[in-house]
Amino acid sequence: MSARPPALVVALTGGVAAGKSAVTRRFEALGVPVHDADVAAREVIAPGSEGLAEVVAAFGPEVLDDRGQLDRPSMRRRVFADPAARRRLEAIIHPRVRAWLRERALADSTPYCLLAIPLLAENIAQYRWVDRVLVVDVPESVQLDRLIARDGVDETLARRMIEQQASRADRLALADDVIDNSGDESALDQAVAELHQRYLALT
Incomplete structure (x- = not known):
């Protein structure tokens, strides 16, 4: 395991219902390989x-x-x-x-790849080999509303699901880059395009 990934490796994370999939889909559309911890x-x-x-x-x-x-x-x-x-x-x-x-x-032989890791903050000691951390961030109130709408759960369960993960502050403390996804999903297009150019420049 001593080999170093040849490309820039970006670990993407975010709380439940923050919109990680919406972000990874946009990177994939730009030809960036995304490797998903859930898969x-x-x-x-x-x-x-x-x-x-x-x-x-x-x-x-x-x-x-x-x-x-x-x-x-x-x-x-x-x-x-x-x-x-x-x-x-x-x-x-x-x-x-x-x-x-x-x-x-x-x-991967591409300039960079993304690793989608929902529980990155909880396991960061095991991922010190990644080059950058990208956090998809939303306020907890937005997380709560989206989770209730998406999963059809009540507020008590939604709060419990959020509380079982690392805190928003813990995730942001790890971030090299942040995408604010509290607004309309269409705003992600520009945010991802800008980060894509930044990551290509870094490689």
Whole structure:
């Protein structure tokens, strides 16, 4: 793991419902490779993978559905109720996600790539190898409104989801670059275009 990614590696993060996907879609439209931690988290425990075998060894065969895949809703309920189980599951998945992201960043031959990592602030010690951090930022009140509208949850659950993540201040403290996404989504076009030029200049 001593190899250094040849391109500029930008880690993109933001709170739940901040609009990270809207931003990554615009970078992808400009031809920038985006490697997503959420995609990685599914792939590293796909059927037949070492990761899934380790989850089954840790939690028992009842964690699988009838197609041999991880029964995600059941697992989510289990780890939500049991912090020790959550830590055990994360110890299996997180190192594999980091390796997956790094492997893809190393393989890129473009001037720069993006890593979309929702829980970057919570795990920043493991991502010291990235070159820059880009935070998609919105006030918590906007997060709350969007989360209720997007997921159809009540305000209590929406607040709990926000509180389970790193604080807005913690994320902003890591930021080299910030995109304010509290306004209309169309404003993202210019913000992304400007950052794209900045990152190309840095490479």
